[in-house]
Every structure is written in C-alpha cells, then in structure tokens.
Amino acid sequence: xxxFTLSLLLIFALLAIFLKxxxxxxxxxxxxxxxxAIVFFQLQAPxxxxxxxxxxxxxxxxxxxxxxxxxxxxxEKAHSGALLWALVGLAAVSIxxxxxxxxxxxxxxxTLAEGGWNDVGLVLWNARAFDLFPQVLIVLAxxxxxxxxxxxxxxxxxxMEVEAAEEPRRGAAVPGGEEP
Amino acid sequence: xxxxxxxxxxxxxxxxxxxxxxxxxxxxLLIGLELLGKxxxxxxxxxxxxxxxxxxxxxxxxxxxxxxAVVVAVYLALVYAFHRHNQxxxxxxxxxxxx
Numbered sequence: 001x002x003x004f005t006l007s008l009l010l011i012f013a014l015l016a017i018f019l020k021x022x023x024x025x026x027x028x029x030x031x032x033x034x035x036x037a038i039v040f041f042q043l044q045a046p047x048x049x050x051x052x053x054x055x056x057x058x059x060x061x062x063x064x065x066x067x068x069x070x071x072x073x074x075x076e077k078a079h080s081g082a083l084l085w086a087l088v089g090l091a092a093v094s095i096x097x098x099x100x101x102x103x104x105x106x107x108x109x110x111t112l113a114e115g116g117w118n119d120v121g122l123v124l125w126n127a128r129a130f131d132l133f134p135q136v137l138i139v140l141a142x143x144x145x146x147x148x149x150x151x152x153x154x155x156x157x158x159x160m161e162v163e164a165a166e167e168p169r170r171g172a173a174v175p176g177g178e179e180p
Numbered sequence: 181x182x183x184x185x186x187x188x189x190x191x192x193x194x195x196x197x198x199x200x201x202x203x204x205x206x207x208x209l210l211i212g213l214e215l216l217g218k219x220x221x222x223x224x225x226x227x228x229x230x231x232x233x234x235x236x237x238x239x240x241x242x243x244x245x246x247x248x249a250v251v252v253a254v255y256l257a258l259v260y261a262f263h264r265h266n267q268x269x270x271x272x273x274x275x276x277x278x279x
Contacts, residue, residue: 002183002185003183006188010192013192013215014195016211016215017208017215025207025208025211026211029214029215032214032218033218036218036221040241043225043226043234044229044234045225045229045238045241047242048221048225048238048241048245051242052221052241052245055248055249056214056218056245056248056249059249060214060248060249063252064210064252064256067256067259067260068207071260071269119234119235120235120238123235123236123238123239124239124242128239128240131239135247138247138250139246142250142253142254145254145257146253146254149257149258149261
C-alpha cells in the first residue's frame, strides 16, 4: 500500500513539473503534500502527517494560489491540453486505485501509531526545546521581510526650491490673487 | 513488512533538482524547491523508522516543514514584488539587475 501511495505521489510530482498552467501545477503540488501526509501516517508518524497536511497541502497551497491570482494577467488563459491531461491522469489513477482495492483489500488497513503524540510532545519540549526559539525568530524575520517586500512605494519628495518656486503660481491661480 | 523507501526519496529529490535546473518560470522553481523539501522530510521520517526513533525524527520533521513554509512565504513575496516591477515570471529577466 505504501508503494502505491508513493507511486501516486511521483505521478503528481511529474504533473506538477510538466503541466503548463501554473494553477494546475500548484494543485498537483498540493496533491503531493496530501499523499506525503498519507505516507507519514502509514510510517506511524501521525504528528508529521497532520503537520504536512495542514501546512504543506493547506497553507502553502493557499499562499501560492493567492499569489498566482494576483499576478496572473487576463490574457493568460489556461491551456486546455494541460487540463485534459490532468483529467486523463486522474481517471487513470482512479482506475488503478479501484483495481488495487479489488485485488488486495487487506492492504488498506490503517496502521496508526498509538501514543505517538505524547512522545513527540515530550521530545519537542524537553530534548529539542532550543530549536523552537530560533524557529520563532525565523518566523518573525520572515514576517518582517514580507512586509518590507510588499510595502507600497512612497511618493517622491518634492525639493524645497521647486516647492518655493511653485508657490506664487498657486497664489495667482486663485481668483483675487490671495491665498484661500 | 520489509520495505525500503530510499529509492523513492532519491527519485523525488531528483525530480526537484531537475525542475530547479531546467525550468525558467519562478512558479516552477517554487515547485522544485518544494519537492526537494518533501524528499528531505520523507528521508528524515524514514530514518526515524529505520533507527527506531520516530518521536525525535518527527520533531525534526516539524521543524523542517515549518521552515519550509516560511521559505515559501518569503519566496512568494519576492515573486510578487518581481512581477510588480517587471510584469514577468521568467528567470531570464532577473539578470538585468539595476543598481
């Protein structure tokens, strides 16, 4: 069963690389993340699986789709051929899944670990607590970096001489020649 | 059950490397980077299974995944800023640096 999941993962990774449409590529990458989470569950690593599913298939996909929706111009249209290939791939994978389930139903039994959550929590807070502090610092640095990258351009300051030279003209434009 | 996931790890890593080296779109580079990170995470988890220390390797995998998310967020902000200036996603356009 784990080989089947990893084969699906490689198929979606190939789709993510070779599809022309950026949006379909990102969605294929989300499928890779979801399949990787399933592999983690099968390897009795449920904490990493949940984290990969929420961060890899959720957060990163949402960020990437948002960015693509911001930068995709209207004249760029999705390639109908890529969509067709994605649908054909999905249909082939579904047929494979059905055949696999038909011929070896026992391979789909869940293998979740018991008590894995507490062990990871203990290791994370006791043995590897020092890792958490730089991790928080890195996240904060990333937030500051993103804010710096996405800030709007400030208006160009007008030099004092130009401003002083334009002042009488503004006064002349007012009826009566006086400042309002 | 006797399983070995190292060939899959290497194939996934090779796919990510191939994508990074051959593609010119910034979005495809992100996908290559992600595939490299996923191969690394799978290798870490697999090492925990082989050595019998799943809790330690899971905590390291959590660290890798969170740093990966941070890298992706900063990378996407860079892509957005680059596209705002150049109206392009081609890496060849990044060679024209303005000092």
